[in-house]
Amino acid sequence: MCGSRGSWRAPKELGIGVIGLGDIANTHLEAYRRLGLAVVAGADIDPGRAEGARARWGLPHVFAGPDAARQLCARPEVDVVDITVPHYREWRLPVVLEVARAGLPMQVQKPMAQTYAEAEELVGAAEAAGVPFRVNQNSVFVPAFRAVRQELLDGGIGRPYYYQIENRGLWAMDHPHFGRRQRWIIADMAVHHFALVQDWFGPPSTVAAMGARDPSQPRLSGENLGVVTLRYADGLQGLIINNWSYRGSRLRAHAQEEIVIQGERGAITATSREVEVASLQPQTVRHPEVTGAWFPDAFGASMLEFLTALSEGRPPACHGRDNLGVIAVIEAAYRSMAEGGRPVALREITGRDAA
Numbered sequence: 001m002c003g004s005r006g007s008w009r010a011p012k013e014l015g016i017g018v019i020g021l022g023d024i025a026n027t028h029l030e031a032y033r034r035l036g037l038a039v040v041a042g043a044d045i046d047p048g049r050a051e052g053a054r055a056r057w058g059l060p061h062v063f064a065g066p067d068a069a070r071q072l073c074a075r076p077e078v079d080v081v082d083i084t085v086p087h088y089r090e091w092r093l094p095v096v097l098e099v100a101r102a103g104l105p106m107q108v109q110k111p112m113a114q115t116y117a118e119a120e121e122l123v124g125a126a127e128a129a130g131v132p133f134r135v136n137q138n139s140v141f142v143p144a145f146r147a148v149r150q151e152l153l154d155g156g157i158g159r160p161y162y163y164q165i166e167n168r169g170l171w172a173m174d175h176p177h178f179g180r181r182q183r184w185i186i187a188d189m190a191v192h193h194f195a196l197v198q199d200w201f202g203p204p205s206t207v208a209a210m211g212a213r214d215p216s217q218p219r220l221s222g223e224n225l226g227v228v229t230l231r232y233a234d235g236l237q238g239l240i241i242n243n244w245s246y247r248g249s250r251l252r253a254h255a256q257e258e259i260v261i262q263g264e265r266g267a268i269t270a271t272s273r274e275v276e277v278a279s280l281q282p283q284t285v286r287h288p289e290v291t292g293a294w295f296p297d298a299f300g301a302s303m304l305e306f307l308t309a310l311s312e313g314r315p316p317a318c319h320g321r322d323n324l325g326v327i328a329v330i331e332a333a334y335r336s337m338a339e340g341g342r343p344v345a346l347r348e349i350t351g352r353d354a355a
């Protein structure tokens, strides 16, 4: 299925309209330019941002002001909408409803939403309108992480029994909205890792978490240190650390987080730039080839997957309903934190057993 205007055209012929021409939109536009994707329009409520994007990226049609999203959707060249407005409900929901009303397929930036209830609302709105809806969960499309996925599929390290992902850096920027809400690093940043491990291992059955806030940053409202453990029905266990309050010099900052996956017959160690695969029998160490980086290549690969899915008439990877599983992990982590680290079953959030 596809939006009424773009059905069955080749992926690179589908016209992209970008709503929200802020910081991360520049990474999207850079990535799309490198891949030769057709960006036909942009919109932002802020005239300065709109004009800046027109000048920098030469967008054919740019709309500014409170009605900009509706105007963009009305352009006949727009087949697909890329929503990069922040994920807080009061900003994102009106834009998603506008695009749904126009009957256009859309993707939204990660995280889909800050809470499970808000994410269900977005998925429900798109489904009610019958439009394809997905999340630009770009971690899933990082070239090195695709190579890890292939190694897992090939099965060389045997059955995985443990993984860990660690991000260790400092976020001390006085940002207009990041860190200003009650939920911060787990909802907004660990979501990259939750999506990645969902892609690799499927949904966990229980989630437990602890969080902390760096007391030296009084303007932060949310936690900037989150430690989450995930347990799976087949016995796999994982640990995801997002420590964005580290003042030392031994960094593993985003996008250089370190990933370790241990299996019965070997181990994978990776960052977004390189992958090492160690096997036990025979004892070997390999480095699968990795071409490209997280920024901006993963953003281009993510959009290309969406366009290809639309063109082929199949559901895209990271579609909204699938991504509800990722948001359920976020919700479970905050519930666990609020209840002293109690392991929270995912079915407490979703109302059903893991697939």
Ligand SMILES: NC(=O)c1ccc[n+]([C@@H]2O[C@H](COP(=O)([O-])OP(=O)(O)OC[C@H]3O[C@@H](n4cnc5c(N)ncnc54)[C@H](O)[C@@H]3O)[C@@H](O)[C@H]2O)c1
Pocket: 019, 020, 021, 022, 023, 024, 025, 043, 044, 045, 046, 049, 068, 069, 084, 085, 086, 087, 088, 091, 094, 095, 109, 110, 111, 138, 188
């Ligand atoms: N690695 C990543 O994938 C990554 C990195 C950074 C940010 N993000 C996500 O991207 C989103 C945006 O972050 P950002 O840093 O670019 O924010 P930003 O504030 O710099 O940009 C958002 C833009 O949206 C515009 N906007 C808001 N409401 C609008 C509306 N109704 N119509 C048109 N424009 C509207 C704002 O004016 C602003 O220019 C967030 O959800 C964030 O989590 C993802």
